[in-house]
Amino acid sequence: MATQQTRTLGKLAVSPSVLMLLMWMLVPLSMTIYFSFLRYNLLDPNPICSLLTPGALLDAENRCLAGFSNYSYFLTDPAFFKAMGNSLKLVGWVLAISVASGTLLALLLDQAFYGRGFVRIMMIAPFLVMPTVSALVWQNMLMDPVSGFFAFISKSFGLQPIDWFTYHPLASVIIMVAWQWVPFATLILLTSLQSLDEEQKEAAEMDGTPPLSYFWYIVLPHLIRPMTVVILIETIFLLNVFAEIYVTGTAGPAGNLPFLVYQYGLIANDIGGASAGGIIAVILANIVAFFLMRMIGKNLEA
Amino acid sequence: MGTISLKNARKAFGDVVIIPGASLDIRNGEFVVFVGPSGCGKSTLLRMIAGLEDLTSGAILIDGKDMTEAAPSKRGLSMVFQSYALYPHMSVRGNISFGLKMAGMPKAEIEAKVAKAAATLNLTEYLDRKPRQLSGGQRQRVAIGRAIVRNPEGFLFDEPLSNLDAALRVNMRLEIMQMHKDLGATMIYVTHDQVEAMTMADRIVVLNRGNIEQVGSPLELYNRPDSLFVAGFIGSPKMNLISGKPAEKFDAHTIGIRPEHLGISLKDGTWSAKISLAEHLGADTFLHVDAGPCGMMTVRAAGEYDAAPGAKIFLTPEPDRIHRFDKDGRAIRK
Amino acid sequence: MARNASIRRKLVVTAFAWTVGLVIFFPILWTVLTSFKTEGDAINIASFFSTGWTTEAYSVVQSRSNYVQFAMNSVILALGSTFFALVIAIPSAWAMAFAPGKRTKDLLMWMLSTKMMPPVGALIPIYLIFRDFGLLDTRGGIITVLMLLNLPIIIWMLYTYFKEIPGEILEASRMDGASLGKELLYVLTPMAIPGIASTLLLNIILAWNEAFWTLALTTKDAAPLTQFIASYSSPEGLFWAKLSAASTMAIAPILVLGWFAQKQLVRGLTFGAVK
Ligand SMILES: Nc1ncnc2c1ncn2[C@@H]1O[C@H](COP(=O)(O)OP(=O)(O)OP(=O)(O)O)[C@@H](O)[C@H]1O
Numbered sequence: 001m002a003t004q005q006t007r008t009l010g011k012l013a014v015s016p017s018v019l020m021l022l023m024w025m026l027v028p029l030s031m032t033i034y035f036s037f038l039r040y041n042l043l044d045p046n047p048i049c050s051l052l053t054p055g056a057l058l059d060a061e062n063r064c065l066a067g068f069s070n071y072s073y074f075l076t077d078p079a080f081f082k083a084m085g086n087s088l089k090l091v092g093w094v095l096a097i098s099v100a101s102g103t104l105l106a107l108l109l110d111q112a113f114y115g116r117g118f119v120r121i122m123m124i125a126p127f128l129v130m131p132t133v134s135a136l137v138w139q140n141m142l143m144d145p146v147s148g149f150f151a152f153i154s155k156s157f158g159l160q161p162i163d164w165f166t167y168h169p170l171a172s173v174i175i176m177v178a179w180q181w182v183p184f185a186t187l188i189l190l191t192s193l194q195s196l197d198e199e200q201k202e203a204a205e206m207d208g209t210p211p212l213s214y215f216w217y218i219v220l221p222h223l224i225r226p227m228t229v230v231i232l233i234e235t236i237f238l239l240n241v242f243a244e245i246y247v248t249g250t251a252g253p254a255g256n257l258p259f260l261v262y263q264y265g266l267i268a269n270d271i272g273g274a275s276a277g278g279i280i281a282v283i284l285a286n287i288v289a290f291f292l293m294r295m296i297g298k299n300l301e302a
Numbered sequence: 303m304g305t306i307s308l309k310n311a312r313k314a315f316g317d318v319v320i321i322p323g324a325s326l327d328i329r330n331g332e333f334v335v336f337v338g339p340s341g342c343g344k345s346t347l348l349r350m351i352a353g354l355e356d357l358t359s360g361a362i363l364i365d366g367k368d369m370t371e372a373a374p375s376k377r378g379l380s381m382v383f384q385s386y387a388l389y390p391h392m393s394v395r396g397n398i399s400f401g402l403k404m405a406g407m408p409k410a411e412i413e414a415k416v417a418k419a420a421a422t423l424n425l426t427e428y429l430d431r432k433p434r435q436l437s438g439g440q441r442q443r444v445a446i447g448r449a450i451v452r453n454p455e456g457f458l459f460d461e462p463l464s465n466l467d468a469a470l471r472v473n474m475r476l477e478i479m480q481m482h483k484d485l486g487a488t489m490i491y492v493t494h495d496q497v498e499a500m501t502m503a504d505r506i507v508v509l510n511r512g513n514i515e516q517v518g519s520p521l522e523l524y525n526r527p528d529s530l531f532v533a534g535f536i537g538s539p540k541m542n543l544i545s546g547k548p549a550e551k552f553d554a555h556t557i558g559i560r561p562e563h564l565g566i567s568l569k570d571g572t573w574s575a576k577i578s579l580a581e582h583l584g585a586d587t588f589l590h591v592d593a594g595p596c597g598m599m600t601v602r603a604a605g606e607y608d609a610a611p612g613a614k615i616f617l618t619p620e621p622d623r624i625h626r627f628d629k630d631g632r633a634i635r636k
Numbered sequence: 637m638a639r640n641a642s643i644r645r646k647l648v649v650t651a652f653a654w655t656v657g658l659v660i661f662f663p664i665l666w667t668v669l670t671s672f673k674t675e676g677d678a679i680n681i682a683s684f685f686s687t688g689w690t691t692e693a694y695s696v697v698q699s700r701s702n703y704v705q706f707a708m709n710s711v712i713l714a715l716g717s718t719f720f721a722l723v724i725a726i727p728s729a730w731a732m733a734f735a736p737g738k739r740t741k742d743l744l745m746w747m748l749s750t751k752m753m754p755p756v757g758a759l760i761p762i763y764l765i766f767r768d769f770g771l772l773d774t775r776g777g778i779i780t781v782l783m784l785l786n787l788p789i790i791i792w793m794l795y796t797y798f799k800e801i802p803g804e805i806l807e808a809s810r811m812d813g814a815s816l817g818k819e820l821l822y823v824l825t826p827m828a829i830p831g832i833a834s835t836l837l838l839n840i841i842l843a844w845n846e847a848f849w850t851l852a853l854t855t856k857d858a859a860p861l862t863q864f865i866a867s868y869s870s871p872e873g874l875f876w877a878k879l880s881a882a883s884t885m886a887i888a889p890i891l892v893l894g895w896f897a898q899k900q901l902v903r904g905l906t907f908g909a910v911k
């Protein structure tokens with residue numbers, strides 16, 4: 001393709017971004033790994049642990065090496081199980097809701113009707129809403145048990161309003177996060193649906209294929225790939241949901257893994273413990289990323 | 303001034319050798335055409351000369367100076383690409399003047415040069431249009447204009463006419479030849495159209511799988527092909543190639559005889575043949591015949607030859623027009 | 637007959653689709669409506685449509701001395717991080733598209749993988765580094781983080797757009813004597829304007845809405861609207877109209893950009909896996 005000269009220039013041209021990303025990736029990650037093996041609390045940066053535990057190993061800044069104790073502490077903290085459970089429930093439910101309704105909505109938007117462009121932007125809009133905004137709008141104006149819109153609806157049907165955030169905090173978070181991610185699934189699946197060959201559609205119509213079998217044998221197989229992409233990408237983002245929990249103050253009952261790490265680190269100042277938690281989160285995300293990268297990589301060959 | 307020499311220039315992409323080693327001396331002001339089948343490495347060789355592709359080994363001398371490592375713009379060459387490669391976001395004026403601007407030429411001088419080039423190429427009224435508002439032929443002219451204004455020692459053309467329709471192609475061919483005469487610059491022209499090669503070239507370079515098969519004037523190649531490959535490639539319709547028993551009579555592995563060098567008779571001749579198809583072109587008639595042990599052959603008959611399929615005729619080759627080749631495909635000369 | 641049936645079908649689908657669309661859009665619509673109420677009317681849904689409309693909430697939010705600063709910060713962070721990311725990404729994407737080496741594909745994949753890293757894995761060190769270098773709550777610091785965060789997506793998107801540009805045009809500019817800088821500035825960039833604009837759009841949306849690092853690393857001086865809105869989570873008294881007004885202002889620009897960026901969202905967020 002190109003000459004040696006251009007390739008050399010090319011290497012120069014990519015190096016800034018490579019170096020910056022390398023630093024962005026390696027420096028914090030290696031620090032996190034290192035911290036995760038330290039007994040390190042911000043409020044007490046140089047604990048005299050060597051006096052308390054004679055023979056303890058120290059690093060250059062007199063911090064005690066902790067071995068795997070941060071990990072065992074973090075992994076046996078009941079809060080960890082709770083957070084882990086919340087993380088999984090959040091991811092699982094939002095995925096299920098968004099893929100199922102995303103498919104239905106995409107099929108709907110693929111029909112011919114008046115004002116399709118406008119309806120589409122209405123359906124995509126939630127994805128563009130700032131997470132902090134969506135959290136507060138849902139928590140207050142929609143889900144408030146006294147004057148919220150849902151309460152108003154319940155009352156007009158003569159029902160007892162639900163106190164969402166008090167009694168169903170996790171479900172509340174799931175609903176508002178799903179509201180944001182259903183549009184993403186819809187958009188991707190719709191794009192993919194529209195790439196389904198027009199001729200294929202017409203051929204099926206000519207053959208008189210009944211709609212259900214058309215969906216089952218032609219549309220669904222076509223959607224499997226984008227669905228996988230949706231699942232993988234949403235998983236990456238959903239594992240990292242933070243703002244919604246931070247803003248609605250549901251940390252206790254609905255807090256997930258990222259939030260627990262935040263609590264350990266920036267609230268309890270236990271850097272060692274938070275780092276161990278961070279590494280655990282990294283390992284989890286990498287498992288998902290592994291599958292995602294393989295899919296994208298395959299696509300790159302084509 | 304404008305000489306270009308390849309000294310054993312070699313190109314490999316990884317393990318795949320594209321040009322095993324090409325040596326060639328191009329004189330100043332010469333019009334050289336590279337021909338060869340698709341994928342034989344014509345473009346690659348041209349791009350090596352342009353500096354868009356570097357050499358795996360060997361050297362390129364321009365004007366006697368070693369330019370093997372020089373940047374494309376330092377070689378004093380202009381290139382016209384097959385796709386024209388015009389800058390789509392610039393006007394015709396912008397396209398033509400870009401190289402001059404890069405060279406830091408003063409504005410007034412640029413204007414004068416652009417105006418002059420546009421005038422010679424009939425582009426004056428289109429100077430403010432964008433490439434997409436031009437016809438194929440006009441785009442082609444812009445690409446040539448862009449090459450001319452830089453006043454290069456040599457021009458490189460990579461199949462510049464292949465995107466044009468037949469009539470326009472003939473026109474542009476004449477214009478390029480006229481331009482060559484006017485400018486007197488060295489030109490290297492890549493094509494796989496052998497009519498273009500025969501009509502335009504001072505010398506033709508025939509490439510086969512990256513090897514230079516033969517270099518010579520069009521008539522030299524036509525009359526004295528060095529190899530079976532060149533014999534088969536130059537001339538239209540193709541030379542008839544015959545091997546086996548009939549060839550042995552001429553002390554050759556294979557003999558070749560052009561369709562226009564076969565005499566036709568209804569009574570007697572060297573070979574007998576049965577007409578299977580006749581193509582009437584008006585001025586000529588091409589007969590496709592089954593000549594038994596000689597296989598299928600093409601024969602040119604002048605004018606409108608009345609031939610019924612299945613009819614039997616006799617063919618006699620002009621004796622001094624028979625080309626003989628050994629079993630490696632090399633020409634046997636006395 | 638068949639024609640009438642198909643029109644009837646279309647009308648039914650239209651009614652259904654609009655209903656579904658409005659339900660999904662409702663929280664946003666409600667927010668916008670509430671922002672034009674007085675605080676007292678905002679909590680009284682029963683008489684929501686019989687009471688008057690006012691822009692009072694907007695004036696209150698505007699006059700809170702610091703709203704403008706938050707909004708300014710959002711703009712500066714989104715534009716700044718996008719600008720610097722583009723400056724770094726354009727040469728990189730150029731190299732990967734037009735002068736690829738054996739490792740280019742691996743490099744692209746690796747860049748993507750950095751995007752997969754959960755932010756909590758880097759939170760503690762970044763927080764400490766920022767603290768030690770005095771970068772906490774500074775625009776420069778956040779711009780750097782946001783830029784790095786979205787750099788892989790930007791490079792990836794630009795790469796897919798650049799791949800669609802014929803390399804011969806760039807080679808022509810090289811024959812014309814353009815240096816790399818001039819080739820990028822005068823030939824590639826203007827030719828790729830649509831692709832670059834799409835990339836820019838997507839990145840502004842992502843940066844504007846980013847709410848992990850902006851919440852963790854800013855407090856006041858460099859805090860963008862994410863943080864401003866978050867401050868309503870510990871309210872006093874009635875605040876729904878004000879919250880709605882602030883929210884409307886925070887999301888309106890992005891909704892408009894999103895209108896233009898639908899295709900780019902798909903391409904960018906799926907890394908070209910769905911086009
Ligand atoms: N960057 C590359 N990497 C590997 N192989 C290449 C590369 N560029 C060209 N080739 C190979 O080199 C050979 C010669 O290509 P080239 O483009 O020079 O042919 P050509 O004679 O110009 O053909 P055409 O008449 O079709 O234009 C081809 O087999 C092609 O596949």
Ligand SMILES: [Mg+2]
Binds near residue numbers: 344345346460
């Ligand atoms: Mg070629």
